[in-house]
Amino acid sequence: MQELDDTDKTFETKELTISLGPQHPATHGVLRLVLHLNGETVVKCTPYVGYLHRGVEKLGENRTYFAALPLSDRLDYISSMNNNVGYVNAVEKLFGIEAPARAKFIRTIVAEMGRLSSHIIWLGTHVLDIGATTPFLHAMAAREKILDLFEILCGARLTVSYPRVGGVRNDISQQFLDELYDFVLDFPSKMDDYETLVTENRIWKDRTVDIGVISREEAINWGLTGGTLRGSGVDYDVRKYAPYDAYDQVEFDVPVGKKGDCYDRYLVRVEEMRQANRIIKQCVEKLPAGAVMADAPKFTLPPKDMILKDMEHLIHQFILITKGPSVAEGEVYVGTEVPKGELGFYFVSDGTGKPYRMRVRAPSFVHASVMPRLCEGGLIADVIANIGTIDIVLGECDR
Amino acid sequence: MQPIAIAENIKDRFPEEVLDIREFREQVSVTLKKGRIVDICRYLHDDPSLYMDFLVDLCGLDYKGKKENRFAVLYNLYSVEHRHRIMLKAEVEESEPSIDSVISVWRGVDWHERECFDMFGIVFKGHPDLRRILLPEDWEGHPLRKDYPLKGPGPDMEWKGFTDVLDRAKRYKEFDWYQK
Numbered sequence A: 001m002q003e004l005d006d007t008d009k010t011f012e013t014k015e016l017t018i019s020l021g022p023q024h025p026a027t028h029g030v031l032r033l034v035l036h037l038n039g040e041t042v043v044k045c046t047p048y049v050g051y052l053h054r055g056v057e058k059l060g061e062n063r064t065y066f067a068a069l070p071l072s073d074r075l076d077y078i079s080s081m082n083n084n085v086g087y088v089n090a091v092e093k094l095f096g097i098e099a100p101a102r103a104k105f106i107r108t109i110v111a112e113m114g115r116l117s118s119h120i121i122w123l124g125t126h127v128l129d130i131g132a133t134t135p136f137l138h139a140m141a142a143r144e145k146i147l148d149l150f151e152i153l154c155g156a157r158l159t160v161s162y163p164r165v166g167g168v169r170n171d172i173s174q175q176f177l178d179e180l181y182d183f184v185l186d187f188p189s190k191m192d193d194y195e196t197l198v199t200e201n202r203i204w205k206d207r208t209v210d211i212g213v214i215s216r217e218e219a220i221n222w223g224l225t226g227g228t229l230r231g232s233g234v235d236y237d238v239r240k241y242a243p244y245d246a247y248d249q250v251e252f253d254v255p256v257g258k259k260g261d262c263y264d265r266y267l268v269r270v271e272e273m274r275q276a277n278r279i280i281k282q283c284v285e286k287l288p289a290g291a292v293m294a295d296a297p298k299f300t301l302p303p304k305d306m307i308l309k310d311m312e313h314l315i316h317q318f319i320l321i322t323k324g325p326s327v328a329e330g331e332v333y334v335g336t337e338v339p340k341g342e343l344g345f346y347f348v349s350d351g352t353g354k355p356y357r358m359r360v361r362a363p364s365f366v367h368a369s370v371m372p373r374l375c376e377g378g379l380i381a382d383v384i385a386n387i388g389t390i391d392i393v394l395g396e397c398d399r
Numbered sequence B: 001m002q003p004i005a006i007a008e009n010i011k012d013r014f015p016e017e018v019l020d021i022r023e024f025r026e027q028v029s030v031t032l033k034k035g036r037i038v039d040i041c042r043y044l045h046d047d048p049s050l051y052m053d054f055l056v057d058l059c060g061l062d063y064k065g066k067k068e069n070r071f072a073v074l075y076n077l078y079s080v081e082h083r084h085r086i087m088l089k090a091e092v093e094e095s096e097p098s099i100d101s102v103i104s105v106w107r108g109v110d111w112h113e114r115e116c117f118d119m120f121g122i123v124f125k126g127h128p129d130l131r132r133i134l135l136p137e138d139w140e141g142h143p144l145r146k147d148y149p150l151k152g153p154g155p156d157m158e159w160k161g162f163t164d165v166l167d168r169a170k171r172y173k174e175f176d177w178y179q180k
Helices: A002-008 A056-061 A069-073 A080-095 A101-130 A134-154 A174-198 A202-208 A216-221 A226-230 A262-286 A304-309 A311-322 A363-369 A371-375 A380-390 A394-398 B003-013 B037-046 B107-120 B160-174
Strands: A016-020 A032-038 A041-048 A330-338 A341-349 A355-361 B018-024 B027-032 B054-062 B071-078 B085-092 B098-100 B123-125
Touching: A032 A371, A032 A380, A041 A371, A041 A380, A056 A069, A056 A355, A069 A080, A080 A101, A080 A330, A080 A341, A101 A134, A101 A174, A101 A202, A101 A262, A101 A330, A101 A380, A134 A174, A174 A262, A202 A262, A202 A380, A216 A226, A216 B107, A226 A262, A226 A341, A262 A380, A304 A311, A330 B018, A330 B027, A330 B054, A330 B085, A341 A363, A341 B054, A341 B071, A355 B054, A363 A394, A363 B107, A371 A380, B003 B018, B003 B027, B003 B037, B003 B085, B037 B071, B037 B085, B037 B098, B054 B107, B085 B098, B107 B123
Parallel strands: B027 B085, B098 B123
Antiparallel strands: A016 A032, A032 A041, A330 A341, A341 A355, B018 B027, B054 B071, B071 B085
């Protein structure tokens, strides 16, 4: 009888603190969230980052502009091509040189391929976190095709370092172009398949509609970029409003959402994938002929066959590799649109071959900081949806 | 608006605060005194013709031995509506490395200021939660300062968390996992 009496008493709840991550598979890396829970409601959310801090900015200051390029691969390791493109664009702006037209088109192609592969993996993992396994398997198969194409292009699949300051490392082959074009023609039907599985799925909509809502003004004030910002209805895309590479010569739309919830951000990114496909198709069709490295001997490495034949070129290459080029004193900031948002490189040059200060403006860092704003007041299950929807990679966040 | 016009606008409005205006590759940076940084940011954010609603980036700079004031804090501002950009640089002296926080203007500056404090030791007055962010809480020194060695403080000054892990690994090695 004593036990029955106990159950009649009012049920006392107390605030529970749990640590989500850093090893939790749904945190997409080593993000740790300390959640204070009242029942199932999140009262307070505190993110902890830095588990993957490698000091990229400090390392960059101690390397020449050429040698720091592979560091940018390791920022957002699932779309390293886009980071390389961002890095070389910033360095080119600092040097005051411009890549030839063919190199610009090739860079646009590979950057959009990187965007596709990153968005595909985002789609797969985001829906996997929420409980759908099938799209993940299909998504990984499509991503594999893009990685194979990267392998044909430059030999590497993940850390590519393919774009170079002043152009790209090597010209693309006919085999690459043929296989890419086949992929591009086939891709819209694949997108239709994914969307059939997800977009109108009732469970999916229950889990994402009106979850993690952030208004237009607030999204800008928090400094969000990329799909996370456009989901809130802000028409801001670096590719459109400060075009780099060949983005001013292709047609594409910038999709924007209405409400700013998880579902809108999903729709925006899915449409972005279709647009990326459209950009690649146009670039392949318009691809101009010509050189793939800029004719700027003071800032770009001489061609390999000339180094082996000619003494002057050998000396020139030696100086560029050991000392680095002599750069005008000044500072530049160049932002590029990577799959996660706006990736910016800020360089301060003091006239030597190494940057005096290299700063990486990482979109994931800002997006991780908005987690408390999105999660507090919601349910603990929505925390997982929110982590998926802001699309962070911790390698970039921690740098 | 052209970036140089924005710089002139700031100079007209706050003549005593502006120290220098520089243009390099069509990008303009305005060097400021740190005293009224919040007022200047508030003005840039609220003025309808400027409307710098988006703080792209905030980072620290260390000009050790190059400039009179050792540190600087860089504010990279952009207007989503007008699509123009300006960079502000507030000078911070070495003797008192602190500056007012602009978190009241842009909420997203939170982690940028924490990172700047972590890496340079610049204190942001008025920041609600100024802790280290990328490095452990008990880390000593500020790595992005120019006098911090690239390979760390040295073998006998390792971070305590690291030596603890080494000790633990040693103890576990001695433990007999397969005892009968």
